[in-house]
Amino acid sequence: MKTLKAKIEKQVINDVPHRIYDIEVEASEKAPKNIAEDMLRQIAPDLEISPDLSQLKFDQVKDTILGSHVLYQQQFQGKPISGAWIRVDIDPKGKVYNILNDLVPEPVLKKTERMRANKTVSQQTAEAQLTADDVRALALKAVEPSSATAEQILSTELVYFPKDGIPVLAWKVIIDVNNPKAEWKIYFDAVTGGIIDKINILAYANGVGKVFDPNPVVALNDTGLKETSVIPATAYNDIVLNDIGTSGMLDGPFVNTKATNDRVKSPALKFNFTRNDRAFKEVMVYFHIDRAQRYIQALGFNNVLNTSISVNIDGTTDDNSFYSPSSKSLTFGTGGVDDAEDAEVILHEYGHAIQDNQVPGFGASKEAKAMGEGFGDYMSASFFSDKKSAGLKPTIANWDAVAYSGDEPPCLRRMDSNKKYPRDIVGEEHSDGEIWSACLWEIRAAIGRAAADKLIIAHHFLLSPRSGFQDAANALITTDGNLNQGRNERVLHDIFIKRGILPNPGRGNKRAGARYND
Incomplete structure (x- = not known):
């Protein structure tokens, strides 16, 4: 970089820095927002943005155990550019140590201006901009054959969306649909109405479930159980339900069942079912959600989804469950074994909610979605591992899986996959997520549960919604440097090199998971 002594990784499309790290800069006693803006003005020439920062709209300062994270979104002609964000990470002493840049450089924005300027007045008139009503009608058509009504359109917004790297005017629509359940974010060209991008932002877990601690298969150590088995009293645990208040309903500081129809009420606060x-x-x-949140706080996180999340225990008859980023709620399915009967399914879904809270919109790329599934699996496996026999430890949702799994033991997925990147990428998030969960599981084995859980949750603060596997691997290494003075750096490098996520410098920067014909 010309303006700063630091290491950089460049954007894939534009020849400007994407990640700036190992920054040599003095600590400052200024407020985080002022520190961030001083830094952005300094590096504006390198980022190829206006040094007056007039196109950046301040979003928030988020304080975490890693310090302060200052976030801005880029605007163009008064409208947000989708995906164009920059985040400045500042340690507790006031030193900028990491910058994540997804802004669109000025030369690219000038291409957008020229595209409009080169059109004649008659062309501009002919290309009349679609109205919000026009685009709502297009959205209802775009989700067919799923069913949806106009009332299920959650939001419409006029934005700029990078099409082939160049921002074009677009309508962003978020629509909730049924049969099957999905929540689509669709970008329509604001003139032609063509679909530029379409992504299902619901985070799904495949399976069915049951809740004990975590489930009867684990509690009884019996992999021969069936969905129709009579479950003995020894499989149940007597537990304390913390802070449910005096309403007689299950409403607490970290979870509530308000989204559930005809929910239970016990004025005596006795829920012995x-x-x-x-x-x-x-x-x-x-x-299970209340206990998981209290564990997260015990690790040192006081602002990772420390609010009450609403849960619908049987909101769909599908053999599936999901987290909704729009309503910030969880819904569990009743196909097969009811999903809300298996604590590992519950914590998997809660994992999606955690990531969305830390990085709003997380999962906007295929690899990010895969990492979301991998983290959800890891969270379940790590939380309950100490309760399991050796053969069950690297598996999740053993009770959920008795209805469909032919594995021994029955399970939804495993943490000890031998998959490598990019050889075993197939484009399906649950399958690809096994690469990521296997890495996290190895980290846990190497440094211990509490240290791994803390490191893994913390590194989410350094990700973006579209981060890929290599981005996350580097973020984990940066986080370890911040939290642990880098004492696990070698371990992390070895794990990610072995899996092919990081190139191997000892082998000419080849990847362990490269396909032969690559």
């Missing part, structure tokens, strides 16, 4: 009672699922989602 078995799986034969529908209310049993309410108790299980409350207990």
Whole structure:
């Protein structure tokens, strides 16, 4: 860089820095926002943006155990550019140590201006901009054959969206649909109405579930159980439900069941049910999410989804469950074994909510979605590993899986996959997520549960919605340097090099998971 002594990784499309790290700069006693803006003005020539920062709209300062994270979104002609964000990471002493840049450089924005300027007045008139009503009608058509009504359109916004790297005027629509359940974010060309991008932003877990601690297969160490098995009393744990208040309903500081129809009420605050009672699922989602959040706080995080999340225990008859980024709620399915009966399914879905809270919109690329699934799997496996026999430890959702799995033991997925990147990438997030969860599982084995959980949750603060596997690997290494003075750097490098996520400098920067014909 010309204006700063630091290491950089460049954007894939534009020849400007994407990640700036190992920055040599003095600490400052100024407020984080002022520190960030001083830094941005200094490096504006390198980023190829206006030094007056007039195109950057301040979003927020988020304080975490890594310090302060100052976020800005880029505007063009008064409208936001989708995906164009920059974040400045500042340690607790006031030193900028990491910058993540996805802004569109000025030369590219000038191409957008020229595209409009080169059109004649008659062309501009003929290309009349679509109205919000026009685009709502297009959205309803675009989600067919799924069913949706106009009331299920959650938002419409006029933005600029990078099309082939050049921002074009577009309508962003978010629409909730049924049959199958999905929540689509669709970008339409504001003139032609053509679809530029379409992504399902619901985070899904495949499976069915049951809740004990974590489930009967683990509690009884019996992999021969069936969905129809009579579950003995020894599989149940007597537990304390913390802070449910005096309403008689399961409403607490970190979870509530307000999204559930006809929910249970007990003025005496006694919720002693078995799986034969529908209310049993309410108790299980409350207990397991509440306990998981308290564990996260015990690791040192005081602002990672430390609000009450709403849960619908049986909101779909599908053999599936999901987190909705729009409503910030969880919905569990009743196909097969009811999903809300398996604590590992519950924590997997809660993992999606955690990531969305740390990085709003996380999962905007295929690799990011895969990492979301991998983290959800890891969170479940790590949380319950100490309760499991050796053969069950690297597996999740063993009770959920008895209805469909032919594996021994039955499971939804495993943490000990031998998959490598990019050889085993298939483009399906749950399958590709096994690459990421296997890396996280190896980190846990190398440095221990608490240290790994803290490191893994913390590194999310350094990601963007579209981050890929290599971005996350580098973010984990940077986070370890911040939290642990880098004492696990070698371990992390070795794990990611072995999996092919980071190139191997000892082998000419080849990847371990490269395909032969690559």
